[in-house]
Amino acid sequence: MNELSPVAGGDALAFARILANDHVADIVEALNGEPHDVAAALLSEVPFERLVEIFDQPDLEAAPELAAMLPRLRAGKLLSAMSVDRAADVLRELDEPARSELLGTQAPALKATLLSILGYPEHSAASIMTTEYVSVPPDWTAGRTLDYIRKVERTRETIYAIYIVDPKTQELLRSVSLRRLIAGDPDDRIIDVALDRAPVSATPLTDREDVARQMSKYDLLAIPVVDNGRMLGIVTVDDIMDAMIEETTEDVHRFGGVEALDEPYMRASFLTMIRKRAGWLCVLFLSEMLTANAMQGYADELQKAIVLTLFIPLIMSSGGNSGSQATSLVLRALALGEIGLKDWWRVALRELPAGIVLGAILGAVGITRITLWQKIGLFDYGEHWMLVAATVGLALVGIVTFGSLAGSMLPFALKRIGFDPASASAPFVATLVDVTGLVIYFSVALVVLHGTLL
Amino acid sequence: MNELSPVAGGDALAFARILANDHVADIVEALNGEPHDVAAALLSEVPFERLVEIFDQPDLEAAPELAAMLPRLRAGKLLSAMSVDRAADVLRELDEPARSELLGTQAPALKATLLSILGYPEHSAASIMTTEYVSVPPDWTAGRTLDYIRKVERTRETIYAIYIVDPKTQELLRSVSLRRLIAGDPDDRIIDVALDRAPVSATPLTDREDVARQMSKYDLLAIPVVDNGRMLGIVTVDDIMDAMIEETTEDVHRFGGVEALDEPYMRASFLTMIRKRAGWLCVLFLSEMLTANAMQGYADELQKAIVLTLFIPLIMSSGGNSGSQATSLVLRALALGEIGLKDWWRVALRELPAGIVLGAILGAVGITRITLWQKIGLFDYGEHWMLVAATVGLALVGIVTFGSLAGSMLPFALKRIGFDPASASAPFVATLVDVTGLVIYFSVALVVLHGTLL
Numbered sequence: 001m002n003e004l005s006p007v008a009g010g011d012a013l014a015f016a017r018i019l020a021n022d023h024v025a026d027i028v029e030a031l032n033g034e035p036h037d038v039a040a041a042l043l044s045e046v047p048f049e050r051l052v053e054i055f056d057q058p059d060l061e062a063a064p065e066l067a068a069m070l071p072r073l074r075a076g077k078l079l080s081a082m083s084v085d086r087a088a089d090v091l092r093e094l095d096e097p098a099r100s101e102l103l104g105t106q107a108p109a110l111k112a113t114l115l116s117i118l119g120y121p122e123h124s125a126a127s128i129m130t131t132e133y134v135s136v137p138p139d140w141t142a143g144r145t146l147d148y149i150r151k152v153e154r155t156r157e158t159i160y161a162i163y164i165v166d167p168k169t170q171e172l173l174r175s176v177s178l179r180r181l182i183a184g185d186p187d188d189r190i191i192d193v194a195l196d197r198a199p200v201s202a203t204p205l206t207d208r209e210d211v212a213r214q215m216s217k218y219d220l221l222a223i224p225v226v227d228n229g230r231m232l233g234i235v236t237v238d239d240i241m242d243a244m245i246e247e248t249t250e251d252v253h254r255f256g257g258v259e260a261l262d263e264p265y266m267r268a269s270f271l272t273m274i275r276k277r278a279g280w281l282c283v284l285f286l287s288e289m290l291t292a293n294a295m296q297g298y299a300d301e302l303q304k305a306i307v308l309t310l311f312i313p314l315i316m317s318s319g320g321n322s323g324s325q326a327t328s329l330v331l332r333a334l335a336l337g338e339i340g341l342k343d344w345w346r347v348a349l350r351e352l353p354a355g356i357v358l359g360a361i362l363g364a365v366g367i368t369r370i371t372l373w374q375k376i377g378l379f380d381y382g383e384h385w386m387l388v389a390a391t392v393g394l395a396l397v398g399i400v401t402f403g404s405l406a407g408s409m410l411p412f413a414l415k416r417i418g419f420d421p422a423s424a425s426a427p428f429v430a431t432l433v434d435v436t437g438l439v440i441y442f443s444v445a446l447v448v449l450h451g452t453l454l
Numbered sequence: 455m456n457e458l459s460p461v462a463g464g465d466a467l468a469f470a471r472i473l474a475n476d477h478v479a480d481i482v483e484a485l486n487g488e489p490h491d492v493a494a495a496l497l498s499e500v501p502f503e504r505l506v507e508i509f510d511q512p513d514l515e516a517a518p519e520l521a522a523m524l525p526r527l528r529a530g531k532l533l534s535a536m537s538v539d540r541a542a543d544v545l546r547e548l549d550e551p552a553r554s555e556l557l558g559t560q561a562p563a564l565k566a567t568l569l570s571i572l573g574y575p576e577h578s579a580a581s582i583m584t585t586e587y588v589s590v591p592p593d594w595t596a597g598r599t600l601d602y603i604r605k606v607e608r609t610r611e612t613i614y615a616i617y618i619v620d621p622k623t624q625e626l627l628r629s630v631s632l633r634r635l636i637a638g639d640p641d642d643r644i645i646d647v648a649l650d651r652a653p654v655s656a657t658p659l660t661d662r663e664d665v666a667r668q669m670s671k672y673d674l675l676a677i678p679v680v681d682n683g684r685m686l687g688i689v690t691v692d693d694i695m696d697a698m699i700e701e702t703t704e705d706v707h708r709f710g711g712v713e714a715l716d717e718p719y720m721r722a723s724f725l726t727m728i729r730k731r732a733g734w735l736c737v738l739f740l741s742e743m744l745t746a747n748a749m750q751g752y753a754d755e756l757q758k759a760i761v762l763t764l765f766i767p768l769i770m771s772s773g774g775n776s777g778s779q780a781t782s783l784v785l786r787a788l789a790l791g792e793i794g795l796k797d798w799w800r801v802a803l804r805e806l807p808a809g810i811v812l813g814a815i816l817g818a819v820g821i822t823r824i825t826l827w828q829k830i831g832l833f834d835y836g837e838h839w840m841l842v843a844a845t846v847g848l849a850l851v852g853i854v855t856f857g858s859l860a861g862s863m864l865p866f867a868l869k870r871i872g873f874d875p876a877s878a879s880a881p882f883v884a885t886l887v888d889v890t891g892l893v894i895y896f897s898v899a900l901v902v903l904h905g906t907l908l
Contacts, residue, residue: 023651025671059671146636153637160614160632160675178614178632182600183607197477216699217479217513219692221614221675237691238673241698245670248702249786255709256782256880257775265787266800273808277779278815281854284775285816289823291767296833302760309756309763313745313770313888320774321711321738321881325731328710332703333719346720354727361732362739369743379750400735426710426880427775434767 015042019050028057036062040069048074052081055090058242061263064093067102076105083157084110085130085239088117092127117233125211126204128243129225129233130157135165138173142193143186149178158236161222163199164191165231172224172231175199201226202235208243211235213337254420255331257284257427280427287431294438301442305453307381308445311366311392312438318362319399319437320430323407326351327425330408334421344412351408352401359400363393384452391448395441402440403433469496473504482511490516494523502528506535509544512696515717518547521556530559537611538564539584539693542571546581571687579665580658582697583679583687584611589619592627596647597640603632612690615676617653618645619685626678626685629653655680656689662697665689667791708874709785711738711881734881741885748892755896759907761835762899765820765846766892772816773853773891774884777861780805781879784862788875798866802859809858816854817847838906845902849895856894857887 018030031039031054043051043066055063055078067075067090079087079102091099091114103111113131120126134156136145149159162181164174174194184193201224202211211223215237222234250260259276261268268276295302302309330347333339339347370389373379381388407429411421446454472484485493485508497505497520509517509532521529521544533541533556545553545568557565567585574580588610590599603613616635618628628648638647655678656665665677669691676688704714713730715722722730749756756763784801787793793801824843827833835842861883865875900908 021651023654023672025673150637153633159636178636179607182613182632183604197475200477212695212699216692216695218477219479221691237675237695238670241666241670241691241695244695244698244702245666245790248698248705249790251702251706252709252782252786255706256778256785258779258782261783264790264792265783266793266797266804270804270807273804274811277776277808278812281772281775281779281812281816282819285768285772285819288768288771291771292764292823295764295767299760299764302763306753306757306760309766310746310749310753312763312766313749313892314739314742316767316770317742317745317884317888318735318739320884321735322731324710324881325712325735328706328712329715329719331710332706336699336703336718338718339720343720350720350724350727353724354731357728358732358735362735365736365739369746427778430771430774430884434771438767 016045019046024050024053024057025059027054028060032059032061036065036069040066043070048077048081051078055082056086058086058089058239061267063090068094068098072101072105075102080106080110083130084113084117084132084233085128085157088114088127092118120204123208123243124204125202125206125208125223125225125235126232128208128239129204129235130239131233132157133161133163133222133224133234134159135163135231136190137167138164138189138191140190141186142181142184142188142190145176145190146181146186158222158234161220161234162190163224163231163234164194169229170231171229172199172201172226175224177221199224203227204232208235208240209247209335210337212240212244212247215240251331251335251420251422254422255328255426257281284427284431288434290435291438294435294442298438298442301445301454305445305449307388307453308391308441312441314366315392315395315399315441316434316437318396319403319433321403322355322358322400323403323410323429323433324426326355326404326407327410327429330411331421331425334411334415341412341416344409347408347412348405351404355401355404356397358404359397362400363396366396367393382453384449387448387452391441391445394448395437395444398440398444399433399437402436403429406432406436470499473500478504478507478511479513481508482514486513486515490519490523494520497524502531502535505532510537510540512540512543512693515721517544522548522552526555526559529556534560534564537584538567538571538586538687539582539611542568542581546572546576574658577662577697578658579656579660579662579677579679579689580686582662582693583658583689584693585687586611587615587617587676587678587688588613589617589685590644591621592618592643592645594644595640596635596638596642596644599630599644600635600640612676612688615674615678615688616644617678617685617688618648624684626653626655626680626683629678631675653678657681658686662689662694663701663789664791666694666698666701669694705785705789705874705876708876709782709880711735738881738885742888744889745892748889748896752892752896755899755908759899759903761842761907762845762895766895768820769846769849769853769895770888770891772850773857773887775857776809776812776854777857777864777883777887778880780809780858780861781865781883784865785875785879788865788869795866795870798863801862801866805858805862806855809855810851812858813851813854817850820850821847836907838903841902841906845895845899848902849891849898852894852898853887853891856890857883860886860890 018027054060132155134149136148153159160178162176163172165172174191176190176194180193200214200218204225204227215223222236224234225232253260257280261276367389370381374381374385410425410429414423415421472481508514586609588603590602607613614632616630617626619626628645630644630648634647654668654672658679658681669677676690678688679686707714711734715730821843824835824846828835828839864879864883868877869875
């Protein structure tokens with residue numbers, strides 16, 4: 001593969017050209033396509049300022065590995081020049097002793113900041129915040145603030161939101177957009193230019209998905225992270241967009257019953273792929289074994305009425321499908337904050353009639369199908385075919401109702417016990433509904449076919 | 455319900471308080487919770503400027519209905535004062551004749567702009583763009599540009615990206631961030647302040663998901679929409695965030711086999727809910743009927759070896775689960791642009807061995823389970839229990855492999871024929887795998903059990 005790549009194939013010129021002309025995001029894309037040693041070799045030729053730009057891109061996949069491959073001194077310089085949130089990201093994924101070594105090279109203040117960011121749990125607002133924002137005291141004028149912004153602009157992640165902070169207590173008082181600042185009179189006090197309302201803020205432990213929701217609701221470009229009134233940092237919209245894309249990927253994977261892959265599908269190793277999938281697959285397989293137990297319990301009935309087995313896959317899958325529908329609806333409503341944990345009973349009250357109606361529709365279709373086949377003579381379901389059809393129809397009502405209820409309640413249950421509601425929900429619902437579905441089917445059969453087939 | 459609401463319950467004072475103090479996003483949230491007639495009555499009391507702010511919020515759910523309930527003159531004024539992209543959104547969802555009537559009240563230039571935006575397909579970049587951006591000719595200085603921005607600021611959706619456009623041809627030459635503009639010398643020509651590189655842009659027909667990807671990759675706050683070099687408008691990050699949230703909801707719903715709901719789960723009427731679900735449920739039910747046909751084909755074998763039926767649900771669900779895993783992985787890789795249509799064979803080459811290994815793992819677990827039950831005496835699978843176990847194990851390898859392959863190829867196939875790859879993928883794969891799984895199971899059984907049970 002090395003031989004085929006334009007970069008690794010000795011043609012470092014091509015990379016030099018990309019490096020000189022392309023957007024840093026494209027350079028990162030090119031680097032992502034190279035093996036680590038080739039990427040590290042290429043990076044050793046890159047001017048320091050450009051190197052900082054490259055490592056500041058969250059899309060650089062092997063950033064921790066590549067940083068560890070740099071000479072210790074250069075890596076230390078790089079880390080202090082990078083934006084603080086990205087530096088924390090790199091350190092977070094770095095193994096010991098490289099992590100401590102690199103942290104040791106940093107100035108005490110930066111080291112303290114990095115350690116405090118690293119101390120926050122993954123996916124929290126504080127874990128993706130940066131401390132490089134613009135803050136000014138309330139008694140400055142708009143003009144003075146603008147001059148100050150011009151001076152510090154290069155070292156701030158965003159200058160479009162300016163925070164008015166009490167210099168003594170670090171309390172966040174107000175925020176002003178650069179837009180308002182520019183439109184206003186330079187002689188006005190900054191606190192008078194600001195909106196007369198406390199800014200929308202997050203706590204350090206707010207989940208990043210909630211931060212995204214706030215940002216989208218209030219159309220913000222940055223949200224301050226505030227702990228008991230004290231301003232700690234900001235989360236910017238570009239980081240939140242990256243986080244949203246990552247969250248969606250995780251949710252889709254979990255929903256499909258895979259442990260979230262944290263690398264692109266085509267780049268994950270074969271072993272990783274098996275590891276991420278085999279776990280859930282085995283858990284589901286073991287739970288699904290209960291269906292075999294259920295079937296064994298009805299072995300006598302099966303022997304007597306073999307015609308019942310013909311509809312088992314059909315009936316079970318309908319329960320699974322209605323469950324998967326309800327799960328996906330509730331999952332999304334929970335994620336969007338449209339409903340909360342306390343609304344479970346409202347949802348149940350909606351899903352119960354919905355399940356009955358949907359089940360009745362499928363039941364009618366099922367009965368029609370059996371009648372049709374029997375009348376046309378495509379298959380003979382025996383002399384009691386009408387009772388068989390009734391069994392299938394009634395069982396469908398019961399199973400689709402149960403599927404809708406179970407499917408809608410599972411995300412609540414998962415969330416209640418502290419799991420991500422998306423975790424393997426669809427396959428889980430299917431398994432749950434399969435086992436219960438069999439019991440419902442045979443129970444209906446025992447009642448309807450009593451005295452005839454059973 | 456009306457009686458319980460603080461607003462409808464006669465207490466219009468509460469709403470007045472919200473209106474005076476709260477963020478417009480919170481007012482919109484309050485309005486969304488009211489029936490349309492109550493919301494319209496409340497809005498009739500709102501000062502015009504505030505009304506514009508409220509209607510500019512994309513989260514206002516009943517915007518078209520509420521606009522139609524306003525006096526025609528006020529509605530017309532409102533529409534021209536709103537941001538262009540939001541006005542187009544409102545018109546798009548408005549029924550005739552209200553739509554034409556409202557359009558008729560607009561000035562010719564605005565009417566032409568609105569009609570051109572309305573002409574673009576849903577989910578395209580042009581359909582969510584605004585024409586309210588800052589553009590200046592290349593020969594202006596940075597200082598003159600800043601003065602101009604101060605003047606027009608109020609009527610522009612964003613001022614953080616400034617576009618340098620040839621005044622004759624409307625060709626987009628360069629873009630400058632307000633950040634660079636502020637940091638630079640006021641006497642510099644704006645074209646010299648700009649980056650020496652054509653800005654990242656979208657075409658009118660670029661899908662909004664691709665726009666989101668570009669925006670996140672290049673950390674942009676707005677992307678220009680350019681048609682053959684001519685600048686048409688911009689898409690801003692706040693609209694893209696809303697679009698991303700909407701797309702994720704649609705994908706999760708489709709993935710779960712529901713037609714995308716365009717309203718919150720708890721607010722959708724019972725009939726809407728049934729309609730959005732019954733369609734797919736029936737399609738899947740009808741396809742799944744093929745399992746009944748397949749079973750009928752093996753009716754004789756079933757009669758002879760009833761023990762085989764015990765494992766049908768277990769085996770089928772394993773195929774469905776492995777398929778759903780593969781689907782979710784491929785779906786996300788496609789959505790993120792990690793793989794394209796042309797990569798289908800690469801994916802197939804990964805999924806084939808993955809399926810075999812995963813199938814072998816489940817097969818081993820399955821054989822162990824049967825052996826255990828037989829030895830402990832929990833159930834008697836008959837004298838040929840070892841052959842039954844072998845049948846189950848081998849069938850699992852075949853079905854899980856088929857599931858992984860089918861699950862990974864279905865999104866490609868759906869995309870190839872122009873569907874959203876997420877459409878009902880998980881239930882579809884399950885159905886496909888169920889039918890094929892039965893055939894695989896009975897074929898393996900015919901070979902392994904030939905001369906003994908069958």
